[in-house]
Amino acid sequence: MDDEDRDDIIVQDAEFDDMVAGLYSESAEEVLPETELPTQVGPIEAIAIEEPCGISWTPFLAYLAVWVVLCVSAVVLLRPAALDGGARWAPEYLYVAYAGIGMTAAGPLLSLVVWIAVRVRRERNARRGLFTSALVKGSVVTFTGAILWIVALYVLDMFASSILV
Numbered sequence: 001m002d003d004e005d006r007d008d009i010i011v012q013d014a015e016f017d018d019m020v021a022g023l024y025s026e027s028a029e030e031v032l033p034e035t036e037l038p039t040q041v042g043p044i045e046a047i048a049i050e051e052p053c054g055i056s057w058t059p060f061l062a063y064l065a066v067w068v069v070l071c072v073s074a075v076v077l078l079r080p081a082a083l084d085g086g087a088r089w090a091p092e093y094l095y096v097a098y099a100g101i102g103m104t105a106a107g108p109l110l111s112l113v114v115w116i117a118v119r120v121r122r123e124r125n126a127r128r129g130l131f132t133s134a135l136v137k138g139s140v141v142t143f144t145g146a147i148l149w150i151v152a153l154y155v156l157d158m159f160a161s162s163i164l165v
Contacts, residue, residue, distance in 0.1 A: 107142025
């Protein structure tokens with residue numbers, strides 16, 4: 001390659017760099033005004049431009065607090081019966097078992113009620129992902145509460161077998 005060809009390539013590269021710099025210096029509104037944004041986007045584009053919206057943890061944490069109250073009250077109220085030989089034969093144990101079953105069933109119902117309440121308040125375009133958010137949060141809290149309940153029953157059995165005093 002001779003010197004003239006190299007000079008032509010350098011000039012072309014400089015022109016290209018100027019053109020690219022000019023494209024990137026324009027603001028986004030100048031390049032694509034808001035009125036020209038695509039109205040129909042595919043699933044990948046929707047994920048990329050979707051703002052995060054979800055459901056508050058507040059009702060689910062209140063539900064978890066009820067689980068904690070159930071577990072603590074079960075251990076406190078049934079501890080004397082467990083130390084005397086077994087909490088399973090105490091009349092209050094049946095209430096604790098039914099309460100745990102009822103609380104487990106209340107988890108999905110709470111998720112449904114919270115989803116409906118939030119969905120009614122949101123605009124139509126801000127409803128995406130609410131059902132999933134409600135179900136995931138409800139299932140996490142229900143699972144955690146059920147584990148706490150099983151641990152409380154196990155602690156009562158440990159009192160009955162004199163492992164804990």
